[in-house]
Amino acid sequence: MDPETRGQEIIKVTPLQQMLASCTGAILTSLIVTPLDVVKIRLQAQNNPLPKGKCFVYSNGLMDHLCVCEEGGNKLWYKKPGNFQGTLDAFLKIIRNEGIKSLWSGLPPTLVMAVPATVIYFTCYDQLSALLRSKLGENETYIPIVAGVVARFGAVTVISPLELIRTKMQSKKFSYMELHRFVSKKVSEDGWISLWKGWAPTVLRDVPFSAMYWYNYEILKKWLCEKSGLYEPTFMINFTSGALSGSFAAVATLPFDVVKTQKQTQLWTYESHKSLIPRLIKIAPACAIMISTYEFGKAFFQKQNVRRQQC
Template sequence: MGEVNSDGSSEKSCDAAKSITPWQQMISSCSGAILTSFFVTPLDVVKIRLQAQKSPLQRGQCFLYCNGLMDHVCWCRNGNGNNNKPVHWYKRGLPQPFTGTLDAFIKISRQEGPASLWSGLPPTLVMAVPATVVYFTCYEQCRNKLGYSDGLQHGQWWKPMAAGVIARTWAVTMISPLEMVRTKMQSEQLSYTAVWQSVKKMVRQEGVLRLWMGLGPTLLRDVPFSALYWFGYESFRSMIQKIHGKTRINFWENFFAGAASGAIAGVITLPFDVIKTHRQIELGNLMSSAGKNQTSSTFRLIQGLYRQQGITSLFTGIVPRVIKVAPACAIMISSYEYIKSVFRERNRLTQQMLTI
């Protein structure tokens, strides 16, 4: 992610920024998002199947699909298996119930085929890949503009945090209207033409800001997480560089730095994640055809959780969050940095050939 002089001084990262183009950064982040989605999706598919086994999902009911890379509000549709009707992946039942996570992995793979573990992959790719491309490319461009060099020496600790905040805010704001349209399309099973007409009508009646419904709770969690994650990642990365006396770290060192920083940021921002989850489901019910009630404000939601369940309600689900977030961050950053290094080497060889 940039070069540093042997004496540790920061000659800015102008040369580093030129060593790889924005298009190559976009390809690297796109590849990382696809790999992350592929490896982490089975975890959430199994989780949802286990939850549906205990409490079957009814038509029109919404649930949150989150594989550690991005969240989606999904709606249950028809498909009960009678009269040769197809059964959606989240409602499939097996002759014998699952007894646990490992048992679910084995039974689903044996009886439905391994491909069933990636049933939730398409909606992730539709939204997570473009969001990740915007996010990672924007982060590096902002970080380079701020003059950050490898290592947190000379009071540069705030630069990764600032770049992460800017990048996440920009990415979430850009993708939010697309997510709202996708969610509305799925909930009401509308065609593209019908969705476009519905969106135009909604904008006329309620204003263009309606397209960003739910943006606040998303930013409430994702912006602090992004700031803490990039600070943690750059800190671990700088530490590893200092210990080994090198300017770049390898795939597994990036993997460790990504997992550790993701886990720490995930734990610290857990209350924001709990609020966002409740808010997403609430907004999802409002957008579905069955949703009739108006949603409460985020502040009232926090008050309600505190009154009903106490402060501990804001820290529920810590284990599942870390289990998904840590590997997702590790796979994303390590694959992203590896593919960038491939492009960097390719550019170097190309430059050498041109100078001969």
């Protein structure tokens, strides 16, 4: 083991550095994964036009967001005609006819919540994991499960009211004054708990996913390192572990995802087996990109911290 590696064992990244690493990973994940969902929505809208008031789920690779169709004819990105013949054809025609920026249609508003939620989630997971390992030892296999559950539970709880407000603003075009009156009225009539409407199905899906994801990720990462004869995981080990663990968790929590989607959109037309492949196509690369970028960022900051201490 070289001196730098020994130094990295002692010198950890700070919470701020973890936040920066997770923020970078979140933005990169969104930029890479969002076009897949934009194309999927465009294809679905072509086959089944979206009338005003109908809901659909938009995913930026970090979070699922409920969107409400508005009036606007073909001006709205999800209603533009395309005459697509398939996924690849849709990609090419959107780029050629509308410009490459159209592949990220609808992304900026969703990042306002998705990025902070991801930063909270990953930073809390690492902080909790470090705390539990310092108390219970490095080899406790259930630490990733506990840390993953608590971190995801916290992130969902913080973001849930903001997502409700975002959806309401989009569906009704409220001004900020009208939104304030709406929230005040809702709280006075139904209590503060009403702001967490939709929290339960999200927790039902995301918390088990998080527990399985982190447990499998840590196990796979350790196993791949041992097989490769490495002390520290490489970018590809993190990438592979993230993709596989995300896929396992996606398959296991598919029924919860179907329930959440149906509850959100109030459309009981989806079938589990039809939802599996699109869910895997979305989640596997998102998990792989996010975790490998996050770990790369932490490793970068770790090396910087070692160099600063050695100076």
